[in-house]
Amino acid sequence: MEVRREEIRKGPWKAEEDEVLINHVKKYGPREWSSIRSKGLLQRTGKSCRLRWVNKLRPNLKNGCKFSAEEERLVIELQGQFGNKWAKIATYLPGRTDNDVKNFWSSRQKRLARVLKTPKPSSEIIENQVQVNQSNPTFDLKCDPSVFNSSMEEELSKPHSCSSSSYIDNPGMVPFLDLVHEEPYLQIPLPQLVQPQQELTFSPADQELLARIDDPFLLDDFGAVDPAGPGDGSQLSLGQSMFDPAGSLTKDVKNQMSSDTFFDDFPADIFDHIDSLPGPSGW
């Protein structure tokens, strides 16, 4: 015998449904999600109700507000520390949900993947360079901070800016993060940025490259390189390697680019967070 089941609604929520859900939470609190359907209030699963509440209806959410530079930096920092624990990371970002953080990260990864796949003309030279220290695998970046602050500027210029502040108000929440440090000398802990909680490893080819880092003819191995480039081979461009050290140091060396063209194609905000990340000793 077939029992006719109530049809379960899916897809976008209507305003009326939101209202019902809000009323339910007002009465009973954010729990007993399954009872919403069993009481016949909504044709939605408890799961769906909970998700809607958590992601859209909960008070104090920053809906429709882009991640500030500080938030971006914090997400990146925390992702390096916790991995893909979005719910945990979201607790450090008032007004942001795990879904927000997850989507932000996912978009970012896609951007990165796309950028890293895009070959750049060798004539483009990057001014902002990376030094690789073999014994201590961090990238030391010396760079013009003006290059890296696009979204920060954007954020500051927004009259409605709703940048997160509670972790600033409560520095104890993120004790390792120095958000006001202005010194344009960067230390990026590679393992955190590349693959959380993993030992940084270089392929044999990369190791060979690193060993030859002072070899003035190193670049010759990679075909034509614009003579206007740094040319001394002592520094690597900030290109792909910091995000993919196992596979792309070689490409890095030949992808020396001008900051103009390079950053035109690079995700606008990608380096906003690179400011004063602590070295591994601070972790």
Added chain:
DNA sequence: AATAAGAACAACCGCGAGCTT
């Protein structure tokens, strides 16, 4: 102005942990 590509956002699904019966 039309179209394609990319980015951002919203929602669903599967799984596992924890609680209740």
Added chain:
DNA sequence: CAAGCTCGCGGTTGTTCTTAT
């Protein structure tokens, strides 16, 4: 103790919006 249920999390997919050509 085991089965069932609820909830929360992370991954994934689909849709809409924005930007570039």
